[in-house]
Amino acid sequence: MRVLLSTYGSRGDLEPLVGLAARLRELGTEVRVCAPPDEDFAQRLAGVGVPLVPVGRSARALTKAAPPSSSMPERAAALIAAQFEAVAAAAEGCDALVATGMMPAAAGALSVAEKLGIPSVSVTFQQLTLPSPHRRPLEYAGRPFPPEVTDNRVLWDLDAESINALFGAALNTNRASAGMPPVDDVRDYVIGDRPWLATDPVLDPWRETPDLDVVQTGAWVAPDTRPLPPGLEAFLAAGAPPVYAGFGSMPMHAAADAAQVAVEAIRAQGRRAVVLRGWAGLDPRDERDDCFVVGEVNQQALFGRVAAVVHHGGAGTTTTATRSGAPQVVVPQAADQPYWAGRVADLGIGAAHDGPTPTVESLSAALRTALAAETRDRAAAVAATIRHDGTTTAARLLLDAVGRGR
Structure with a gap:
């Protein structure tokens, strides 16, 4: 069995995938990871015997550049195009794809899985991107919510509008080039019907909502055996x-x-x-x-x-x-x-x-x-209450889903 894990973001977006990749390999699964081409990312993955398939620009360089928020749609377009190219090549022959990281990157990776007919799952490492009536969404830079709006459900509708405005055109342009239909709601497309929340339920308790079936696996942590200097x-x-x-x-x-x-x-x-x-x-x-x-x-x-x-x-x-x-x-x-x-x-x-x-x-x-x-x-x-079985839970869920699909 072969699984592709895809992300784009900082070290915090990569590290949980290192944990899941290591656990999947222990279970006899071939794993590859699509991530930014940063040297420390490649070294960290090599430490657990997993190859890095580079995608997009260096995450460290992009972070240091601190581009203005007005350039976000252009950066998203480049990132989505890179996902369509790199993930499509890396996903050939894979039995499943796990997508996480920045919203446009995840949208691109999931589109590739859809095009290739590969089962996929969307994962987040914090619950604030999952619509919930119990809290307000995060604001995107340069797109603040109207101060007079306090209803969380209305704010989540505005969040969906912002995401479509920032990433919708770029995503659908690439989907059209691949012969795929457009996506009307980018956020709902990325989250999917049953997203995974890879966090600990004590540290990050998810409150059930009737509109979303969330699977909380526990946090994905790779055992680190490196000695201290x-x-x-x-x-x-x-x-x-x-x-x-x-x-x-x-x-x-x-x-x-x-x-x-x-x-x-x-x-x-x-x-x-x-x-x-x-x-x-x-x-x-x-x-x-x-x-x-x-x-x-x-x-x-x-x-x-x-x-x-x-x-x-x-x-x-x-x-x-x-x-x-x-x-x-x-x-x-x-x-x-x-x-x-x-x-x-x-x-x-x-x-x-x-x-x-x-x-x-x-x-x-x-x-x-x-x-x-x-x-x-x-x-x-x-x-003493924090779970340590997050990667095991996620790996078993993923392999069971692939098995059922077969």
């Missing part, structure tokens, strides 16, 4: 557990300031610091021996050995920190990150920073909450 091991062993600070693949426009603010706030609590460079290139430019700067690192191994985790609130980092039992401070930057910050605060396993730009004072206040004994006790208790 020797220098980091020595730093950890040289004193009390430090506080980790990192913002993953977020651009962070004032990266140097953010790093220095984090280090000073951590020092104010009498703690040492471990700083992740990430895509923002965080560098506190500090020569004191109570601060250690790392590049790529095994977060699963590291988070269990720190006093707290300061991060941007990506779904993957939030899940890893929660599983590890480390208290958290979430400094949300964009998109779904304020939601994850709220979940951390609601569960009592850390603090949600107010806004994307911390000061020494504001981050210090959040750290005091995270480092409190009751927060650590609560974080340990919640960690």
Whole structure:
């Protein structure tokens, strides 16, 4: 059996697919992954024996470029065209396709599966793209909702209109070139009849809605067996557990300031610091021996050995920190990150920073909450409730669906 996993986005969009790919391979399935051509993506997949089929531009380069929101339809058109080309070639001979990542990329990949007659499933790693009367949708840059509209159902209708305006023409142009009928509602097409929500039900509880049959599999996490760098091991062993600070693949426009603010706030609590460079290139430019700067690192191994985790609130980092039992401070930057910050605060396993730009004072206040004994006790208790079978559940569902189709 052969399965194609398709995504386009940041490291947080790729990492869950690494977990699912590894589990599928353990079950004897041939797997390939269509994703941006970033070197660290290819290396991460190679580590689990899965080839990367490159599609589109480098995700890191696109993130750093920070193009204006007005260019979104043009970028979506290029991305959808790349999906039709790369995914079509990669999907030949496949028995199933799993699509996730940015909305236009998923729409392109699912269209290819439809054209080839391959069973497909749409997956999201956060529930905020799934229409629900219980909450409002995320706003697209440059397309704010009218402030006077507060009814969630109306807002979701406006969300569908925005998605059609941004991506509909590009998708249907490519579908027409492939001899396929147009899609009237891009969002509904991508979500499908039975979308998968690959998140933990404790950390991200889905409230049932009569209009959507959601399958919550649990989070997809790949066991990471990479050792920590020797220098980091020595730093950890040289004193009390430090506080980790990192913002993953977020651009962070004032990266140097953010790093220095984090280090000073951590020092104010009498703690040492471990700083992740990430895509923002965080560098506190500090020569004191109570601060250690790392590049790529095994977060699963590291988070269990720190006093707290300061991060941007990506779904993957939030899940890893929660599983590890480390208290958290979430400094949300964009998109779904304020939601994850709220979940951390609601569960009592850390603090949600107010806004994307911390000061020494504001981050210090959040750290005091995270480092409190009751927060650590609560974080340990919640960690014990988090599921670890997400990739197994998803792999079995996928293989069973293919088997039934045959």
